[in-house]
Amino acid sequence: MTLSESAAAPADEVVLEAVGLTKHFPVRKRLRDLFSRTPAVVHAVDDVSFALHRGRVTALVGESGSGKSTVARLLAQIYPRTAGDIRLHGTSTRVRGGRPFRSYVRRVQLILQDPFASLNPVHTVRYHLTRSLRIHRNAGRSAEDLDKALANLLTRVSLAPPERYLDAFPHELSGGQRQRVAIARALGADPEVLLADEPVSMLDVSIRLGVLNLLQDLKERLNLAILYITHDIASARYFADETIVMYAGRMVEGGDSETVTQNPAHPYTRLLTESAPDPERITGDGAGAGIDEAAGKDRGQGEPPSLISPPAGCRFHPRCPHAMRRCTADVPPRLTVGDRPGHWTACWLYDPATVAADAPGSAAPDADPAVPPPPALVEREDTATLGEAR
């Protein structure tokens, strides 16, 4: 097995790229819909573009239903896409099964959330790994080669000694060990890209870190490009180089992880970071003071919208305390925030012309004044236009 043959390629090279990726799921037609021209669809993913770089981790953060898992399945080509493009090393790829699909998954592997469901309970670890090696022609020519490859895989995911785990059934392993086997199975294909769909959310807190550290270590040693999908924005800060935030099927913010988590620009990202549990918020006596403070802060924030008929314009505008008239009509493009290179957000608040013409908060009568305005607004607080609006 030559798992590191691709390591010679230059670092930071774009391996897999999503360009305007869109996925709509059809909704079952009811009788009264028979005569309507436009079929109802769930807008699961709309216009998502990003690139995965060799040796880098990109995190995709969002609530459940935001379309982040659909993105992973689109990239793995399990679902056909509705529109947009997937480029592997710059070449557009669309595979529907058979040999082209096999040669695609050889390079792009998916790790699923639940290691209790993704391993077959009636087969041993040896079977799972052997299949992966055989299918992707990494098993070698002889039985010794296979044994060596199996031991190699298990050692890579820190399941040592390999003999102890090879003939174990999934039920004999703990959650963390099972997820390691699932990762080893993905590595059996010798991939360039790992798509990890919530790889640690089913695991115990004390185990999670070990699996994340393993992925980090693999990224460095094998120079893998990793897409890390999570709902836990704190773990994205810890583990990913770059973070992208999704809301209701669209990307709302992106940039390097430290900037996105520490200086969130989009109102949704700000809501997300403020909602995350934060032990530092406890006060001196610890007598539940943290709760009351938090309770006053986020009231009436609503819920994610229906994706069958998503709101026009920015999909966050019904919940946004700073919504303007333009937000209800036009989809915001990617706008640079300007505090750090590469930090962008899809929010009209960062378009000076719109803010000048429109009053932030005008379309949100019951806006919560306790939520502070985004930094871009604070900067222009002294200008006359905004002073009037308030």
Next chain:
Amino acid sequence: MRDPVLEIRGLRVDYGLGDAAVHAVRDVDLTLHRGEVLGLAGESGSGKSTLAYGLTRLLPPPGVISGGEVVYHPVDGPPVDVLSLSPARLRAFRWADTSIVFQGAMNSLNPVHRISTQLLDVIKAHEPRSAAAARLARARDLLRLVGISADRLESYPHQLSGGMRQRVMIAMALALEPQVVIMDEPTTALDVVMQRQILGQLAELRQRLGFAVLFITHDLSLLVEFSDRIAIMYGGRIVEEAPAADLYRRALHPYTDGLLHSFPALRGARRELTGIPGSPPDLRAMPTGCAFHPRCPRAFTPCDTDVPPLGRPADAPGRDVACWLHPVAEPVPR
């Protein structure tokens, strides 16, 4: 504030009988005070849910309570021994005095009945003589209490979002104004934004109604922020108990310390995360001595032979720990 509402003394819960029994909860002592939020944290298999089901006598077979006592102190009247209640008394005690919000409560509603039917059923069962109109008014009030408009009363569960269903469950748990509400991972299935909304609401309700909460979760970062005191469970025993802020600032038990260094922080300096090596113990083959010693970075001589008792260590007054690194100065007065 400091008088107890629920006292658990030496509770033992087994699964199975005789030699084949698995000891899921071992000699747990825990006191819930009036109006406080007590957090109970632990990994899966640490016995935290079993403890909750044990003390409410909801344990399905083969679960057996093999020892200990659970004492409930009503606002007025003599203490009640929960474990020896007759079936009729137990039925009255449940929900009226102690209610429970189950793990995955989103799926605990009956999908073929309206919310109103299910809410009214609770009130009707416990107060059969109340007038129908009064019950309906009460159900409306309950929904408003948890921030759902009263006209959703006639909805079916599938017409509500996950967060709303969860709030209906909380409303149902509060229907009879119990003194104790047990919440078993109530927000695990929800998004962080919804989680914060519901917990904020819960804190507000607690302030207003004055019930005590036993909050069970595996998410220690959540507990540090939301509870008054925290008890940490490992391998069926409580290994540390302390006020939330003290526990966060200075964890005494190496397991607690490991847990605190397992979750990445969103704010503050990026600290080095260590995690805990190894995996949780198998309840069928528990290590001798302290259950944590095979994973403990600071294990020494007595750890693998003697079980450390839970008690006040000499070097940290006001909190309890079960670890040989902090020998007990005085046994816990209970």
